[in-house]
Amino acid sequence: MVRIAIVEDEEVFAEELAGYLKKYQKESGEEIQVKHYRDGDEITSDYKPQFEMILMDIQMKFMDGMSAAEEIRKVDSEVIIIFITNTPQYAIHGYEVGALDYILKPVSYFAFSQKLNRAIEQIEKRKHTYVTISVKGGILRLDTSDIYYVESYGHNLVYHTRLGDHISAGTMKQAEELLKNLGFSRGNKCYLLNLQHVEGIQDKCAVVKGCRLLPYTTFDRHIKRVV
Numbered sequence: 607m608v609r610i611a612i613v614e615d616e617e618v619f620a621e622e623l624a625g626y627l628k629k630y631q632k633e634s635g636e637e638i639q640v641k642h643y644r645d646g647d648e649i650t651s652d653y654k655p656q657f658e659m660i661l662m663d664i665q666m667k668f669m670d671g672m673s674a675a676e677e678i679r680k681v682d683s684e685v686i687i688i689f690i691t692n693t694p695q696y697a698i699h700g701y702e703v704g705a706l707d708y709i710l711k712p713v714s715y716f717a718f719s720q721k722l723n724r725a726i727e728q729i730e731k732r733k734h735t736y737v738t739i740s741v742k743g744g745i746l747r748l749d750t751s752d753i754y755y756v757e758s759y760g761h762n763l764v765y766h767t768r769l770g771d772h773i774s775a776g777t778m779k780q781a782e783e784l785l786k787n788l789g790f791s792r793g794n795k796c797y798l799l800n801l802q803h804v805e806g807i808q809d810k811c812a813v814v815k816g817c818r819l820l821p822y823t824t825f826d827r828h829i830k831r832v833v
Contacts, residue, residue, distance in 0.1 A: 607637045608726060609656060613649050613671065614642070614663040614690065619711065623661055623690070626718050633719075636726060646674030655682040658729050661709075664691040675703040676806060684732070684751075684802045686725050704804040706789075728789050732802070737784050739765060739774040746772055750788050754814050756781045756798040766814075 610627065614620040620642050631638045641657075643649040646669030649660070660678070664671040675687050689708040706728065707721050735750045752768040758778045765772045781798050782790070789801050796819075803814050811818040 607639055608658050608729060609639045609641075611649060611657045611660045612640060612642045613644075613646060613660060613666070613674065615645050615666045616663070619663070619690070619713070620644075622713065623718075626713070626715050627722075629715065630719055630722055645669055646671055646677075650674050650677040653678055653681060655685065657685050659686040659688065659725055662687055662689050664689050664693075672703065675705065679703050679805055683805065686728060688721060688725060703806060704801045706801070727787075731788055735788060739763075739772065739784075740776075741772055741774050746774075748772075750785065750800070751802070753785075753790075753800050754803045755800060755819065756785070756790075757819075758796050 612620055612623050614623065624640055624642065627638050627640055630636070645666050646662075650669065660675075662671040662675060666674075671689055671691075675689075678685065678687070683704070687703065687705045689705055690711060690713065691708055692711045694708070694710060706725055709718060709721055732751050736747050737750055738745050738747050740746075748765065748767060754766045754768070756778070757764040757766065758781075761775065761777075763774045763776045763778070763781050765774060778792075778795065778798060782792065785798065790798050791801055792798055797812070799812055799814065799819075805813045805815070807813065808818055813819075
């Protein structure tokens with residue numbers, strides 16, 4: 607089952623999205639559970655990580671979608687956020703809150719179903735997706751959901767993960783190919799970010815697990831972050 611929240615203050619658009627989800631469920635056989643919130647402040651009030659996906663309108667009366675997404679990211683780094691907007695210029699800021707995509711109003715079913723397919727594929731891949739990397743002394747198997755980001759350092763790659771840091775020989779291009787279509791995005795030439803762990807942007811630096819990723823690091827016995 608995929609649990610989806612619709613955050614939309616205009617009833618006509620909310621009903622349209624709900625109708626599209628029903629149609630998609632019928633066509634795909636995917637079981638979908640939907641809950642509707644009428645404003646950003648409604649979903650952020652006592653928010654708990656209970657959804658796989660949030661369809662979020664950006665322009666709302668009390669709390670806009672971007673602000674709501676920022677609040678949600680404080681407690682839920684994994685939920686997929688797709689923004690719904692009249693103006694694409696607002697949607698480009700979605701990276702700051704780790705949004706997967708955006709949909710322009712008026713919403714066509716074809717465009718909606720394509721983006722929904724992509725999101726559901728990512729949800730499925732997150733469940734049990736593993737990659738293997740070469741490390742000193744052998745091979746290491748990593749759950750991709752445990753990878754926070756990959757850092758290029760000289761001729762090596764550093765995989766920063768939930769269980770620690772792992773150094774592997776390779777290039778950033780090779781890392782991108784290894785993690786292609788798994789929710790990773792190139793932050794700059796130094797970092798490949800797992801978008802589900804990006805908490806926001808501060809002073810043009812991506813924040814991952816409380817660390818601001820600057821374009822340099824120092825190494826001693828352990829890898830130290832310069833923030």
